[in-house]
Amino acid sequence: MSEENAPTRLDRRRFFKYAGGAAIGAGLLSRWAGPTLRPFAAGPVSAAGPGPDMFLGGTDGWIAMPIGSAAIGTNPILYPDDLAPPGFDTYIFGFRNVTELTDAQRIGQKNHAQHSAPLFWVNEYTGSNEFRVDITNLGLAQRPDLFDAHTLHWHGFRNVIPFFDGEPTGSVSVPAGSRFSYIYRPRDPGTYMYHCHVEDVEHVHMGMNGLVFVRPQQNGQTFTFDGRDFTKFAYNDGDGSTGYDREYAMHLSEIWEDSHWADSHIQLPEWSDYRPDFSLLNGRAYPDTIAPNAPLTGDTTKPYMPVVVDLDGDLTTNAGYEHLKYQPLSSLIRCKEGESVLLRFSNLGFKEPAMTMAGITMRVVGRDATPMRGIGALGARDLSGADTSYETNTISVGAGESFDVIFKAPAYVGPDAYDTYMLYNRDYTRDGNTSDYGGQTTEVHVYPGPTPANILADQTIPNT
Amino acid sequence: MNQTTHRQGVRRAGMLVALATVGVVTTSSYRPAVISAATTTTTNRVGVMCTKDSNAAATHTSTFDLTTTVGYISLPDGNTTWTWGYSEIGKPFQHPGPVLCVNEGDAVTVHLTNTHNTVKVPTSIMFPGQEDVKANGAPVQPVLALDGSVTSMVDTAADDGSVTYTFTASKPGTYLYESGTDPETQVRMGLFGALIVYPAAGSTQAYNSATSAFTLGEEFLVLLSEVDPYQHDAAESCWNAPMLSPCTATTAGLASRFDINDYHPRYWLINGRGFPDSVADNKASWLPSQPYGALARVHPFNTNPAAGLNYHPLPALTRYLNVGTEDYPFHPHGNNGSIIGRDGAELRSTDDKDLSFEKFSINLGPGQTWDVLSKWYDAEGYSPTNPVNVQIPSVANQVFGMFYSGSPYLGSQGTLPPGTQTLNQCGEFYIIAHNHALYQITSWGVNMTGPITYMRVDPPFPNNCPL
Numbered sequence: 001m002s003e004e005n006a007p008t009r010l011d012r013r014r015f016f017k018y019a020g021g022a023a024i025g026a027g028l029l030s031r032w033a034g035p036t037l038r039p040f041a042a043g044p045v046s047a048a049g050p051g052p053d054m055f056l057g058g059t060d061g062w063i064a065m066p067i068g069s070a071a072i073g074t075n076p077i078l079y080p081d082d083l084a085p086p087g088f089d090t091y092i093f094g095f096r097n098v099t100e101l102t103d104a105q106r107i108g109q110k111n112h113a114q115h116s117a118p119l120f121w122v123n124e125y126t127g128s129n130e131f132r133v134d135i136t137n138l139g140l141a142q143r144p145d146l147f148d149a150h151t152l153h154w155h156g157f158r159n160v161i162p163f164f165d166g167e168p169t170g171s172v173s174v175p176a177g178s179r180f181s182y183i184y185r186p187r188d189p190g191t192y193m194y195h196c197h198v199e200d201v202e203h204v205h206m207g208m209n210g211l212v213f214v215r216p217q218q219n220g221q222t223f224t225f226d227g228r229d230f231t232k233f234a235y236n237d238g239d240g241s242t243g244y245d246r247e248y249a250m251h252l253s254e255i256w257e258d259s260h261w262a263d264s265h266i267q268l269p270e271w272s273d274y275r276p277d278f279s280l281l282n283g284r285a286y287p288d289t290i291a292p293n294a295p296l297t298g299d300t301t302k303p304y305m306p307v308v309v310d311l312d313g314d315l316t317t318n319a320g321y322e323h324l325k326y327q328p329l330s331s332l333i334r335c336k337e338g339e340s341v342l343l344r345f346s347n348l349g350f351k352e353p354a355m356t357m358a359g360i361t362m363r364v365v366g367r368d369a370t371p372m373r374g375i376g377a378l379g380a381r382d383l384s385g386a387d388t389s390y391e392t393n394t395i396s397v398g399a400g401e402s403f404d405v406i407f408k409a410p411a412y413v414g415p416d417a418y419d420t421y422m423l424y425n426r427d428y429t430r431d432g433n434t435s436d437y438g439g440q441t442t443e444v445h446v447y448p449g450p451t452p453a454n455i456l457a458d459q460t461i462p463n464t
Numbered sequence: 465m466n467q468t469t470h471r472q473g474v475r476r477a478g479m480l481v482a483l484a485t486v487g488v489v490t491t492s493s494y495r496p497a498v499i500s501a502a503t504t505t506t507t508n509r510v511g512v513m514c515t516k517d518s519n520a521a522a523t524h525t526s527t528f529d530l531t532t533t534v535g536y537i538s539l540p541d542g543n544t545t546w547t548w549g550y551s552e553i554g555k556p557f558q559h560p561g562p563v564l565c566v567n568e569g570d571a572v573t574v575h576l577t578n579t580h581n582t583v584k585v586p587t588s589i590m591f592p593g594q595e596d597v598k599a600n601g602a603p604v605q606p607v608l609a610l611d612g613s614v615t616s617m618v619d620t621a622a623d624d625g626s627v628t629y630t631f632t633a634s635k636p637g638t639y640l641y642e643s644g645t646d647p648e649t650q651v652r653m654g655l656f657g658a659l660i661v662y663p664a665a666g667s668t669q670a671y672n673s674a675t676s677a678f679t680l681g682e683e684f685l686v687l688l689s690e691v692d693p694y695q696h697d698a699a700e701s702c703w704n705a706p707m708l709s710p711c712t713a714t715t716a717g718l719a720s721r722f723d724i725n726d727y728h729p730r731y732w733l734i735n736g737r738g739f740p741d742s743v744a745d746n747k748a749s750w751l752p753s754q755p756y757g758a759l760a761r762v763h764p765f766n767t768n769p770a771a772g773l774n775y776h777p778l779p780a781l782t783r784y785l786n787v788g789t790e791d792y793p794f795h796p797h798g799n800n801g802s803i804i805g806r807d808g809a810e811l812r813s814t815d816d817k818d819l820s821f822e823k824f825s826i827n828l829g830p831g832q833t834w835d836v837l838s839k840w841y842d843a844e845g846y847s848p849t850n851p852v853n854v855q856i857p858s859v860a861n862q863v864f865g866m867f868y869s870g871s872p873y874l875g876s877q878g879t880l881p882p883g884t885q886t887l888n889q890c891g892e893f894y895i896i897a898h899n900h901a902l903y904q905i906t907s908w909g910v911n912m913t914g915p916i917t918y919m920r921v922d923p924p925f926p927n928n929c930p931l
Contacts, residue, residue, distance in 0.1 A: 170894035
């Protein structure tokens with residue numbers, strides 16, 4: 001039996017940890033709401049100035065793995081977490097999109113983090129469109145003893161100064177109650193990811209990670225490729241070869257219940273024991289991955305998923321999916337036959353998922369926000385070099401790596417309303433579709449060409 | 465000089481002896497009469513510290529005398545662990561082994577002496593990526609046990625014996641060298657090092673293509689490894705056991721003390737050190753057996769010939785090697801490297817097209833080497849006169865990192881709150897590079913250690929930075 005699949009052993013160290021954690025759980029701390037945040041001391045934004053394009057709040061919260069999960073191999077002491085509010089089972093740190101919230105609503109999002117972090121996107125910088133992301137640190141309701149700062153690290157951004165890189169040792173980080181602005185001029189289209197870089201072993205794993213991508217300035221022009229006209233592209237390819245009709249963010253991450261339980265119980269995990277119990281797509285484990293997105297406003301002018309919030313600024317859910325309140329992003333891929341679909345993969349888990357598409361060939365057109373082109377005679381930005389894109393049905397996505405792949409939806413066969421193809425982690429201990437505890441699996445639904453718009457309209461927002 | 469000349473003569477004699485042993489196979493008890501190599505090791509504080517044959521340029525031969533040694537290394541959690549190493553003969557234990565630097569076309573001779581009472585078992589050196597490697601003059605061959613199982617992938621030197629490996633360094637690039645004997649024990653115990661083959665075009669290019677040129681002095685090593693302290697502890701117990709203990713007789717004895725199925729690394733290292741030791745200078749006095757630092761120190765990329773001292777038109781080169789057991793996804797921040805070669809093969813097509821590519825995740829597999837060019841410049845040219853377009857919060861609303869200057873701008877230093885300590889010297893930038901399988905940047909419970917290093921970007925001249 002390999003170490004990977006060995007049952008969790010209750011050694012002496014763990015025994016004392018559980019005993020100590022249980023004592024804390026039974027005590028007062030779990031009920032203590034913690035101090036109220038003070039108002040921003042010297043807010044960088046004056047009422048006259050423009051606000052941020054994206055405003056993230058960093059805090060803690062609770063999410064749920066699939067309903068009825070038996071969590072095979074998971075230690076029952078650790079999962080479900082005995083401190084979890086009803087309907088939830090796993091403690092997280094995470095971000096929330098607080099861009100459109102009032103001050104009161106924003107502060108109220110403490111202990112309402114989501115997983116994965118809010119998906120957002122930016123247009124390539126063309127001279128005037130700076131993109132500003134603010135973050136505020138809302139504090140940790142479950143851990144008032146911690147005074148962790150947060151930052152935003154845009155993973156893969158080229159040639160950024162340390163001040164805007166979010167790595168706390170070489171620059172600054174944001175303590176609870178404070179706010180900080182990051183300015184980006186993204187010059188390189190592609191798929192990136194972002195995460196908090198403070199105590200990053202813990203903060204990244206606990207859920208402060210998500211996907212961000214940069215749209216190329218070529219968008220809006222029309223290129224004909226393979227007999228189809230495209231106006232949306234993954235890169236400035238000059239020939240339409242990265243054109244697509246629909247796009248889906250596929251952010252990979254993991255949950256090792258040992259560390260999540262430890263954080264809620266004022267304990268420390270031994271990270272070299274790392275063995276994730278759940279492997280996630282966009283913050284959810286199958287079959288939740290194919291559940292719908294949280295309710296969306298339909299506003300296509302925002303550079304992020306336009307989720308509906310309630311009067312308190314909190315996330316809302318679809319009926320029947322209340323357990324996914326803080327996991328708003330769906331991984332269900334829907335398209336019509338013959339369409340080109342762009343999948344943007346990024347991985348901020350610590351393992352290397354082998355994402356496999358059954359029955360449809362994928363073409364890798366980009367990797368690490370770099371188009372698959374050799375270097376032309378004019379240097380790195382000259383894309384006239386050799387075409388190094390390739391076809392495959394499996395991509396192994398390393399920790400901190402991204403892939404842009406395009407597939408062409410095959411002909412609809414029927415007789416159901418749509419044909420279903422599977423996209424899953426070929427490491428069968430992490431796909432979850434043959435066990436009870438879910439994993440990195442989702443579905444591709446291919447509809448017939450004449451499908452009416454009220455069933456499948458042209459895509460205006462990613463992952464819809 | 466006399467000594468050098470003398471040694472050179474002896475080395476030639478040694479080669480003649482080696483030639484005379486053609487046809488002698490497998491475990492050899494041949495011992496050298498004398499030290500045959502004359503080497504020098506560069507003394508730079510940061511960057512690749514080369515050990516090379518002093519006469520290689522003139523003779524197109526590179527000869528090294530390596531021996532087995534044992535000793536202790538320091539780990540970031542305050543533990544030490546007993547480790548094996550290759551050292552130059554007559555020099556103390558070091559980890560990892562010396563960085564052997566040779567030139568394309570050199571006739572390379574590595575003479576391995578298995579010094580008595582060090583590892584106490586037969587051992588060897590493999591040179592993955594080199595072709596036509598000979599041991600004592602004959603092509604290297606696996607060593608078989610009586611039952612036909614392989615005990616070593618190449619010819620060995622017995623305890624108190626020696627073996628001479630020869631090959632021609634025909635392909636420029638970055639390579640590992642490591643034990644081929646009972647490697648799941650011996651490589652894990654520390655018997656490995658880096659071999660660099662410089663191209664005929666010169667030692668400021670990675671390959672013979674002009675596009676592989678890099679800045680002199682900006683050549684860095686990232687050699688990634690891992691340690692299971694129980695494995696090292698078992699080996700040490702075995703080593704200290706009475707002479708009749710099985711572990712003094714055969715490699716199988718060692719294995720009996722440690723079940724490799726229980727293998728579970730608890731430490732991950734960069735150039736044999738964990739952070740923060742990783743950013744200490746080469747040969748830092750408090751790390752006597754871990755001579756190789758991993759700090760990269762660079763100057764901003766600048767292609768303007770009128771910039772005088774700040775004209776800096778070439779990138780830096782980082783040579784990545786993985787001697788561990790799984791893929792390591794290494795992530796240098798802010799600095800998408802251009803992957804120009806892997807495993808000693810330049811990324812060019814058969815019709816000589818440039819197939820190099822940029823990447824922010826350097827995810828190298830076990831045994832792989834990657835050569836990566838990178839350059840750093842502030843894409844926005846921020847400065848006190850071109851300030852960041854944000855209001856910087858008051859100092860009470862920031863947490864300051866220990867490498868931060870107090871200013872967002874390269875070359876500036878700002879006011880830090882009273883009591884804040886900074887290691888920043890002259891407004892330089894520190895940009896992190898680390899393994900992104902983040903549980904591996906811990907040391908058996910101590911977070912934010914392990915394979916982490918920084919790229920230090922010095923401000924343009926004139927600056928106040930100490931040399």
